[in-house]
Amino acid sequence: MNWLQIRRALLAFCFLPGCMLAGCTPAVYENMSLAAADKAFTSAQADPEVAGKAPLEWKLAEAAQARAAKALRDGADKAEIDHLAYLAQQQTLLAVEIAALRRAEQDVEAAKAEHELLLRNVRSAEVERALALAREQAAEAEKARQQVAAQKKEADLVRQLAGEKAAEAEKAQQEVAAAGEKIRRLEEQLAALQGRLAERGLVITLGDMLFETGASALKADAQPTVERLAAFLNEYPARRVQIDGFTDNVGAEEYNVTLSIERAEAVRTALSNKGVALERVLIQGYGEAFPVATNDTEEGRRRNRRVEVIISDDQGVVPERNP
Incomplete structure (x- = not known):
C-alpha cells in the first residue's frame, strides 16, 4: 500500500458515520470520538515509516492520544474527551501526511538524480524516452508533494481553529461561572x-x-x-x-x-x-x-x-x- 492509499484509508475512516464506527469499535471504548482517534492511531502505527520519517510529529501524536485516553480514564466530561480525541486524530493525520511529504521529497530527489545520470551516460532515443518518463514521474512526484503540502496546511488550519474554539469555549464557561457567582451573591444580599x-x-x-x-x-x-x-x-x-x-x-x-x-x-x-x-x-x-x-x-x-x-x-x- 503506497502513501496516498494509507492517507486515503485514514481519511475515509475519520469521516465514517457514527453508526459504522459503533459497529467496528471494540466494546471497551465508551467514547466514539476516542475510538475513532485510536483506530486512526493504530492504523498509522502499523506503518513504521510514519515514525521513521516524521519522528517529532509522531511523538506529538502519541502524547495527544495518551492525553485523550487519560481523560477517559479520569472520568472527564464528554466535551473534553471529544475535544482531546479530535486533536489526537488530527495530530495522527498530520504525522502521516508529514511522512508522506518527506517520502515524496525523497522521490523527487531520486528522480532528479536518475535524470542527471541518464544525461551523462546515454544519448540514444531509448534514453530520450527514459528521460521523458523520468520527467513525467518527477512531475507526478512534485504534484503529489504539493498535494501533501496543501493537505498539511489545511490540517494546520483545522488544528488552529480547533484551538481557538477550545479557548472560546473555556472563556464562555468562565463567564457563565462568573455570572452565576454574581447572581448567587446578589440573591444572598437581597435575602439579607x-x-x-x-x-x-x-x-x-x-x-x-x-x-x-x-x-x-x-x-x-x-x-x-x-x-x-x-x-x-x-x-x-x-x-x-x-x-x-x-x-x-x-x-x-x-x-x-x-x-x-x-x-x-x-x-x-x-x-x-x-x-x-x-x-x-x-x-x-x-x-x-x-x-x-x-x-x-x-x-x-x-x-x-x-x-x-x-x-x-x-x-x-x-x-x-x-x-
Missing part, C-alpha cells in the same frame, strides 16, 4: 435585606418601629438594615434608590405628608452617611395615601406607617408608582 419583589422592583420596607414615635428620627435598631442597604448600593453603583414615606390616617393630612417626607429624608441621610451619593437617592412622601392595610385597626395603622425603599434595575431605572 429581607426585600420582596413587586411591580416596581425590589422593595424593602422599614416599619414604624424603626422610627421614634411620631417623629422622623431613626432608632438605633434601624442601623443594621441601613448598613446592609448601603453596602449593597456601594457594591452596585449603577443602581439607584427611590425612598417613599407613608403614614396612617390619624392626624391632619398636611402633617402626615410632612412626616412621611421627613422619614424618607432620614433614611436618605443615613445612606449618605454610609457613602451612598445623594444624587442616587430620590425621596417622596405620600402621607396616608397608598395604604397596605385598613386604618380601622391598630395593626392596620401600624402597617401603614412605613418607609419603602425601592431598588432600581442595573440601568438605574425605578418605574413610576401606579395611582
Whole structure:
C-alpha cells in the first residue's frame, strides 16, 4: 500500500458515520470520538515509516492520544474527551501526511538524480524516452508533494481553529461561572435585606418601629438594615434608590405628608452617611395615601406607617408608582 492509499484509508475512516464506527469499535471504548482517534492511531502505527520519517510529529501524536485516553480514564466530561480525541486524530493525520511529504521529497530527489545520470551516460532515443518518463514521474512526484503540502496546511488550519474554539469555549464557561457567582451573591444580599419583589422592583420596607414615635428620627435598631442597604448600593453603583414615606390616617393630612417626607429624608441621610451619593437617592412622601392595610385597626395603622425603599434595575431605572 503506497502513501496516498494509507492517507486515503485514514481519511475515509475519520469521516465514517457514527453508526459504522459503533459497529467496528471494540466494546471497551465508551467514547466514539476516542475510538475513532485510536483506530486512526493504530492504523498509522502499523506503518513504521510514519515514525521513521516524521519522528517529532509522531511523538506529538502519541502524547495527544495518551492525553485523550487519560481523560477517559479520569472520568472527564464528554466535551473534553471529544475535544482531546479530535486533536489526537488530527495530530495522527498530520504525522502521516508529514511522512508522506518527506517520502515524496525523497522521490523527487531520486528522480532528479536518475535524470542527471541518464544525461551523462546515454544519448540514444531509448534514453530520450527514459528521460521523458523520468520527467513525467518527477512531475507526478512534485504534484503529489504539493498535494501533501496543501493537505498539511489545511490540517494546520483545522488544528488552529480547533484551538481557538477550545479557548472560546473555556472563556464562555468562565463567564457563565462568573455570572452565576454574581447572581448567587446578589440573591444572598437581597435575602439579607429581607426585600420582596413587586411591580416596581425590589422593595424593602422599614416599619414604624424603626422610627421614634411620631417623629422622623431613626432608632438605633434601624442601623443594621441601613448598613446592609448601603453596602449593597456601594457594591452596585449603577443602581439607584427611590425612598417613599407613608403614614396612617390619624392626624391632619398636611402633617402626615410632612412626616412621611421627613422619614424618607432620614433614611436618605443615613445612606449618605454610609457613602451612598445623594444624587442616587430620590425621596417622596405620600402621607396616608397608598395604604397596605385598613386604618380601622391598630395593626392596620401600624402597617401603614412605613418607609419603602425601592431598588432600581442595573440601568438605574425605578418605574413610576401606579395611582
